[in-house]
Structures are given as structure tokens and as C-alpha cells.
Amino acid sequence: LRPTVRDVARLAGVSHATVSRYLxxxxxxxxxxxxxxxxxxxxxxxxxxxxxxxxxxxxxxxxAFVVREKTDMFFADSTLSAQAVGANTTLSERDYQMLMLIVxxxxxxxxxxxxxxxxxxxxxxxxxxxxxxxxxLALAESSTPIVVASTPVVAPSVPRVDTDNFAGTSExxxxxxxxxxxxxxxxxxxxxxxxxxxxxxxxxxxxxxxYDERLVVDAAEWSFTAGAAAMAELLRREPAVGGVVAASxxxxxxxxxxxxxxxxxxxxxxxxxxxDDSPWAARTRPPLTTVRQDPRRTGERLAxxxxxxxxxxxxxxxxxxxxxxxxxxxxxxxxxxx
Amino acid sequence: LRPTVRDVARLAGVSHATVSRYLxxxxxxxxxxxxxxxxxxxxxxxxxxxxxxxxxxxxxxxxAFVVREKTDMFFADSTLSAQAVGANTTLSERDYQMLMLIVxxxxxxxxxxxxxxxxxxxxxxxxxxxxxxxxxLALAESSTPIVVASTPVVAPSVPRVDTDNFAGTSExxxxxxxxxxxxxxxxxxxxxxxxxxxxxxxxxxxxxxxYDERLVVDAAEWSFTAGAAAMAELLRREPAVGGVVAASxxxxxxxxxxxxxxxxxxxxxxxxxxxDDSPWAARTRPPLTTVRQDPRRTGERLAxxxxxxxxxxxxxxxxxxxxxxxxxxxxxxxxxxx
DNA sequence: CTGAAAGCGCTTACAG
DNA sequence: CTGAAAGCGCTTACAG
Numbered sequence: 001l002r003p004t005v006r007d008v009a010r011l012a013g014v015s016h017a018t019v020s021r022y023l024x025x026x027x028x029x030x031x032x033x034x035x036x037x038x039x040x041x042x043x044x045x046x047x048x049x050x051x052x053x054x055x056x057x058x059x060x061x062x063x064a065f066v067v068r069e070k071t072d073m074f075f076a077d078s079t080l081s082a083q084a085v086g087a088n089t090t091l092s093e094r095d096y097q098m099l100m101l102i103v104x105x106x107x108x109x110x111x112x113x114x115x116x117x118x119x120x121x122x123x124x125x126x127x128x129x130x131x132x133x134x135x136x137l138a139l140a141e142s143s144t145p146i147v148v149a150s151t152p153v154v155a156p157s158v159p160r161v162d163t164d165n166f167a168g169t170s171e172x173x174x175x176x177x178x179x180x181x182x183x184x185x186x187x188x189x190x191x192x193x194x195x196x197x198x199x200x201x202x203x204x205x206x207x208x209x210x211y212d213e214r215l216v217v218d219a220a221e222w223s224f225t226a227g228a229a230a231m232a233e234l235l236r237r238e239p240a241v242g243g244v245v246a247a248s249x250x251x252x253x254x255x256x257x258x259x260x261x262x263x264x265x266x267x268x269x270x271x272x273x274x275x276d277d278s279p280w281a282a283r284t285r286p287p288l289t290t291v292r293q294d295p296r297r298t299g300e301r302l303a304x305x306x307x308x309x310x311x312x313x314x315x316x317x318x319x320x321x322x323x324x325x326x327x328x329x330x331x332x333x334x335x336x337x338x
Numbered sequence: 339l340r341p342t343v344r345d346v347a348r349l350a351g352v353s354h355a356t357v358s359r360y361l362x363x364x365x366x367x368x369x370x371x372x373x374x375x376x377x378x379x380x381x382x383x384x385x386x387x388x389x390x391x392x393x394x395x396x397x398x399x400x401x402a403f404v405v406r407e408k409t410d411m412f413f414a415d416s417t418l419s420a421q422a423v424g425a426n427t428t429l430s431e432r433d434y435q436m437l438m439l440i441v442x443x444x445x446x447x448x449x450x451x452x453x454x455x456x457x458x459x460x461x462x463x464x465x466x467x468x469x470x471x472x473x474x475l476a477l478a479e480s481s482t483p484i485v486v487a488s489t490p491v492v493a494p495s496v497p498r499v500d501t502d503n504f505a506g507t508s509e510x511x512x513x514x515x516x517x518x519x520x521x522x523x524x525x526x527x528x529x530x531x532x533x534x535x536x537x538x539x540x541x542x543x544x545x546x547x548x549y550d551e552r553l554v555v556d557a558a559e560w561s562f563t564a565g566a567a568a569m570a571e572l573l574r575r576e577p578a579v580g581g582v583v584a585a586s587x588x589x590x591x592x593x594x595x596x597x598x599x600x601x602x603x604x605x606x607x608x609x610x611x612x613x614d615d616s617p618w619a620a621r622t623r624p625p626l627t628t629v630r631q632d633p634r635r636t637g638e639r640l641a642x643x644x645x646x647x648x649x650x651x652x653x654x655x656x657x658x659x660x661x662x663x664x665x666x667x668x669x670x671x672x673x674x675x676x
Numbered sequence: 677c678t679g680a681a682a683g684c685g686c687t688t689a690c691a692g
Numbered sequence: 693c694t695g696a697a698a699g700c701g702c703t704t705a706c707a708g
Contacts, residue, residue, distance in 0.1 A: 004700095004701055004702080005701065005702065005703095006701085014678075014679090015678065015679045015680080016679095016701090016702085017678070017679060017680080017681095017703080017704080018677085018678060018679075020702070020703060020704085021677090021678085021703090021704090024703080026703085026704080027677075027678095028677065029677070029678085030677060030678085033677085033678085045479065045480060047452065047455045047456050047480060048452070048456055048701085048702075049393070049456055049457050049700085049701050049702065050452070050453060050456035050457050050458045051389045051390075051392040051393040051398070051456075051457050051458070051700085051701080051702090052389075052393050052684090052700070052701035052702035052703090053456075053701080053702055053703080054389040054684095054702095055387070055389040055390050055393055055684050055685065055686085055700090055701085055702070055703095056683080056684045056701090056702055056703045056704085057684090057702090057703075058684080060389070060458070062453075062458075069423060069426070084440070085407060085440070085442075088407070088440045088442060089442060092440075092442050092443060092445070092446045092449075095445065095449065097439065097446070097449050097450065097453055098439070098440065099437040099438070099439065100437070100438035100439070100440070101435065101436070101437065101438070102422070102423070102426045102430075102436065102438070104423075104426060104427060104430050105430060107430070107433065108430045108435070111430075111433065111435050112435065114385065114386070114388070115388060115400075115435055117385045118385050118386055118387055118388035118389075118391075119387050119388050119389055120388045120389070120398070120400075120458075141383070142383060142385060224617075224618070224621070257621075279562075280562070280618075283562070283595075285623075342684095342685055342686080343685065343686065343687095344685085352694075352695090353694065353695045353696080354685090354686085354695095355687080355688080355694070355695060355696080355697095356693085356694060356695075358686065358687060358688085359687090359688090359693090359694085362687080364687085364688080365693075365694095366693065367693070367694085368693060368694085371693080371694085386685085386686075387684085387685050387686065389684085389685080389686090390684070390685035390686035390687090390700090391685080391686055391687080392686095392700095393684090393685085393686070393687095393700050393701065393702085394685090394686055394687045394688080394699080394700045395686090395687075395700090396700080
């Protein structure tokens with residue numbers, strides 16, 4: 001049987017209220033009592049019951065970080081990884097524990113809603129949720145503090161943090177165009193991902209009149225293989241395609257492979273650009289021109305915002321932080337224009 | 339103010355005990371009461387308080403999955419990722435929620451101990467802990483159910499699951515030797531990682547008399563860059579090195595880079611092998627010969643074992659499951675011997 | 677500085 | 693099938 005605060009109290013010869021006060025430093029306790037309590041705690045191996053404590057405190061200094069598993073390798077994804085580490089670092093510094101929860105089924109969806117709305121966490125950071133996501137909606141409705149990233153607007157009251165996907169894609173598309181590559185096609189992200197639409201809008205906007213929807217191919221998923229397949233389809237539709245904007249580095253890497261296999265040269269025949277500036281992006285052949293984002297910072301901002309909500313501050317409706325991107329020019333798109 | 343079981347009871351015209359019984363299906367409730375409760379729950383938006391529930395149940399169907407953050411990209415690591423997904427899948431199927439916790443400081447270490455030992459989780463899966471790890475020791479001492487992987491023995495009572503690192507490395511080393519490559523060096527994993535020593539033992543054992551400690555270089559960390567640096571050091575010590583066993587694919591990839599830069603050919607001048615069969619291992623130039631493990635299965639076994647402990651079953655002392663590996667032969671080590 | 681008491685929101689014998 | 697009561701292990705006014 002696990003020792004409780006009463007066992008410690010008995011051993012120390014004080015009341016359990018005094019033990020609690022000493023352990024939480026909520027008021028001073030005489031030196032004698034303190035020493036006796038210390039000894040009794042050591043003796044019994046006492047550990048406070050977190051559930052009891054959270055029940056009365058209505059708080060447990062814990063924040064859920066919820067991600068949807070897409071595949072086995074779902075977070076062998078440097079962006080997600082950096083976001084998680086960024087959030088964890090900020091939460092940890094403020095002495096909150098981050099609980100990373102993986103959504104892998106409808107049942108797990110309900111479980112996570114019950115857990116978080118039921119007070120097992122003080123709030124939640126939601127990553128890459130879907131349109132009308134059940135988790136996002138249920139938590140918003142139960143007025144659990146939440147913040148989101150890579151997720152469509154849930155409600156005006158839900159703060160968002162995101163990379164400037166539109167500007168990043170539009171900027172790199174414009175630069176690719178400026179290299180003279182023509183025509184320019186797109187390997188769009190998977191249809192299910194909200195971010196795909198935003199990056200696509202950036203692409204389209206940069207192309208203006210030259211935009212040709214025939215040259216836009218959806219990738220089936222965020223994978224090397226899907227990128228390779230999409231590139232093959234693009235070449236089928238337009239063998240003379242001169243430039244390709246891929247919605248991620250991994251898709252771009254797959255595209256590189258297909259282009260090589262087809263006996264074409266990058267960037268001479270086809271210039272290719274990606275998105276993310278993944279850790280290995282400088283090591284593809286040729287090295288990848290891409291859009292750098294700062295996912296660690298995204299995580300830090302998400303953590304900071306959720307802590308603000310948890311600690312009772314208010315943010316304006318439709319609060320959103322859009323973090324800037326930066327173009328990283330490498331050989332896969334030829335010499336940098338201008 | 340959040341509605342409680344009493345608010346629901348009042349609205350439904352029954353006692354709160356009946357509400358609890360209905361919600362938990364612990365005993366039958368008259369159809370009328372059931373309907374009234376359903377309506378009252380919907381009306382109030384009632385959600386059971388998990389902390390209160392866990393307090394009385396002494397269980398909350400939750401398992402911690404604890405990992406140590408090594409770097410920003412710490413789990414842009416396909417092995418860890420697959421282990422986490424494997425564990426999550428099994429736990430999720432049995433309706434347990436996995437809580438992934440990242441250790442990033444000594445304070446977080448204490449926080450996690452207090453959380454898990456304090457009953458915020460029913461047990462914990464510990465990954466890649468250190469020798470005499472404070473978390474492992476504290477949890478074992480507080481008799482919280484734990485299982486470990488990639489971790490030195492904590493106590494006889496703590497079950498372990500691991501890839502057969504010794505056999506995998508020894509087998510691939512023997513095959514590399516059989517190709518005729520000579521002399522054979524090793525890019526050992528970082529000194530802090532327990533697995534480094536085991537793989538090294540496999541390497542050494544396969545080499546027998548030919549083992550030369552001068553040809554063993556420690557990588558500073560599990561990174562491409564560290565692999566490249568270690569290879570440079572190895573070439574410095576022995577310019578004629580003919581074969582290299584790297585402790586991971588990422589280290590091997592870095593080594594490939596250094597060898598190319600030095601103007602040498604792989605596998606002609608130097609044959610190189612890795613460990614992990616990472617998703618991209620078939621895409622290095624040349625494709626990497628490596629050791630395949632099944633990290634998803636590792637995760638599933640870990641989950642299964644922790645559930646056994648949580649549900650009160652006993653395992654024999656020193657219980658360990660060592661999962662087999664498989665050699666994946668590709669071009670980086672020349673033609674397969676025999 | 678400290679103890680007795682009440683209460684956090686549940687679950688579950690115990691009667692009926 | 694259902695209610696009144698006790699209790700899970702804490703925290704925190706309230707007195708003293």
C-alpha cells in the first residue's frame with residue numbers, strides 16, 4: 001500500500017495538514033516539524049498522489065501536444081520534431097510537462113477528448129488537425145484552452161501560429177520563374193492537408209496569367225515515393241516542363257529521382273525547388289533550393305500562447321502569429337536570379 | 339463553472355450515484371433514468387473529471403513513454419518514431435492512452451518522476467535511458483510498473499525488449515570481412531549511448547584476432563556530420579582502410595560523404611555498412627548495406643509487457659526479449675559474399 | 677506555527 | 693434498480 005500524507009504525518013508526529021503545507025511550502029513550518037517530515041518522507045518513500053492534488057487544485061501543470069499519425073514514420077518528420085522540441089522546451093522552462101498524444105483512430109480521438117476536457121491536461125496544443133476536426137471542436141466547445149498550428153480556423157477564440165506558407169511558396173515560385181524556367185508546374189501536397197491549399201495559393205498567385213492547372217499534380221502523401229510518382233505524372237502531362245515547385249523537400253527529392261531516371265538534368269532541363277529546408281536538403285544531388293521555416297520557434301510560440309490562456313490572459317479574437325520564411329538558394333534551381 | 343455529476347443528477351431527477359453507474363455501465367439503470375441522464379449530459383455538456391475518477395480507481399488507463407531529447411531533431415529518428423508508433427498502436431487498441439514525455443533537463447527528470455510515480459500514469463515505457471538513470475531508478479524503487487528498451491539493466495524485475503544489436507553487428511561485420519575488405523574499421527556510436535558498447539562488442543567479436551582498436555573511432559553524436567568527421571579521423575589513422583562498420587545508417591552516410599570527398603570509391607576502395615535500414619538507406623550513393631531491425635515490433639512488445647505488469651501479471655526475473663535482425667545487402671559493400 | 681474540518685468530484689459497497 | 697453514506701488523498705480557509 002502506498003504511503004499517504006497521513007502516514008507521513010503520523011510518523012512525523014504532526015497533522016497531515018502540516019505535512020501538506022511543508023511539502024508545498026505554502027506556509028512556514030517550525031524547524032523541528034520540517035526535519036521530522038523530511039525524515040518521514042525519506043523513511044516511507046512517500047510521493048504525493050497527483051490525481052488527488054489535481055482534483056483540488058483544478059490544475060496539474062501539464063499541456064497536451066496532440067498530433068495525428070499519418071504513417072509509421074509520421075514523426076520521422078523534422079518539422080514536427082522541431083515543433084515538439086520547441087514547445088517542450090518552453091513548457092519545461094516554465095515547469096509544465098508536455099504530454100504528447102498521438103491520434104491513431106476514432107476511438108483514440110474520443111479518448112483524447114475525454115482526457116483533455118476531463119482535466120488530465122490544463123490545455124492543449126493541436127497540430128495539423130483537419131477541417132472541422134472533432135478534437136478541436138470538442139475541446140473548443142468544452143472551453144478547454146487550446147491553440148493550433150497547421151490547422152484551419154477552429155473558432156475566433158482559438159489562437160493560431162503558422163509559418164507563412166503563402167508568402168514562402170509565392171516567393172520561391174517567383175524566383176524560380178525569374179530564372180527563366182518555363183513552364184512551371186507544381187507538385188502539390190496531399191489533398192487532405194490544409195497546408196497544401198495554402199502553399200498552392202502562393203504558387204498560383206506568383207504565376208498569375210501563366211498559371212496552368214494542368215501542370216498541378218497532387219501528391220498522394222508526404223513521401224519520397226509520392227513525389228517521384230507525381231513528377232512522373234507531370235512529365236507525362238508536359239514533357240517539356242522547365243520548373244517544378246514541390247510542396248515539401250521530400251516530394252522534391254522524389255521528383256529529383258524521377259527526373260534523373262528520365263535522363264534529364266537538374267537544373268538544366270528541369271529546375272526543382274522544395275519547402276522546409278530539411279536537415280538533408282543540402283545533401284541531395286544537386287542540393288535543393290527550398291523555403292526555410294523555423295518550426296522550433298513555432299513550437300515555442302504555441303507553448304507561450306497556451307500558457308497565457310491557461311494562466312487566464314485573454315487574446316483578441318482571430319489572434320494569429322504568422323512566422324516569416326526565408327529562401328535558401330542552392331543548385332537545384334540554377335543560379336539565383338538578379 | 340464546470341458541471342459535475344451532481345448537476346447532471348439534479349437535472350435528470352436521480353441520484354449522482356445512478357448517474358455514475360449509468361455512465362460507467364457498472365450496473366443496469368432503468369430506461370427512464372438512462373434517457374433522463376443522457377439528456378442531462380447533453381444539456382449540461384458534462385464531462386467526467388478524470389482526476390477524481392483516477393483518484394478512486396487508482397488507475398487511469400494511461401502509459402508514459404519516456405524519451406531523452408538528445409538534439410533538436412531528436413526524434414526525426416525513424417527508429418524512435420517507429421517504436422513510438424508501435425507502442426501507441428498496441429496501447430490504443432487496448433484503450434490505453436500513451437503519453438509521450440520528453441526529458442530535456444534535470445528538472446524535467448524530477449517532474450516526470452513525480453508525475454509517473456504520483457499516479458498520473460499507470461506505468462511507463464522507458465527508452466534509451468542512461469546507466470543508473472535517475473528516472474529508471476526512482477520509478478523502479480517506487481514500484482511503478484516499468485519496462486525498458488535500449489537501456490542498461492535497471493533491476494532484475496524490470497523487463498527489457500531490444501533488438502539483437504550484438505548479433506546484427508557481428509553478422510554484418512563477418513560478412514564485410516568475407517568480402518575481402520581489409521583492414522576493417524569501426525565508426526562506433528557515441529560513448530554516452532549504451533547501445534554503442536553492444537554493437538561494438540559485436541564488431542569486435544566478429545573480427546577476432548584481426549581486431550585493431552586503433553581502427554575504432556567514436557562518433558561524437560548520432561549525426562551525418564559526426565559520421566563524416568569520424569571517417570576523416572579513420573582515414574587519417576589508416577589511409578588504406580578497406581571496410582567500415584558504422585554504428586548507424588546516418589553515421590554511414592556521413593562516412594560515404596567523406597570517402598567521396600577524399601576521392602575514393604565505395605565499395606571499390608572502401609566498403610561501408612550501416613545499421614537500422616533507415617527509410618532512405620536504399621537511396622544513398624551507393625545504396626547502403628545495413629542491418630534491418632523492426633522497431634515497430636519493439637514498440638508493440640514494450641506496450642504488451644507494460645500492460646501485463648499493469649494488469650497484475652508477473653514476469654520472471656531478468657525477463658528480456660531480444661528481437662532478431664536481418665542483413666540487407668546493397669551496393670555499398672560490393673557483391674554479397676558466398 | 678498548527679490542528680480539526682470541510683471539500684475537490686468521483687466510485688462503490690451497503691441497504692432496500 | 694436506486695439512494696445515502698463513506699472514502700479515494702490531497703489542499704486550504706478557519707480558529708487558535
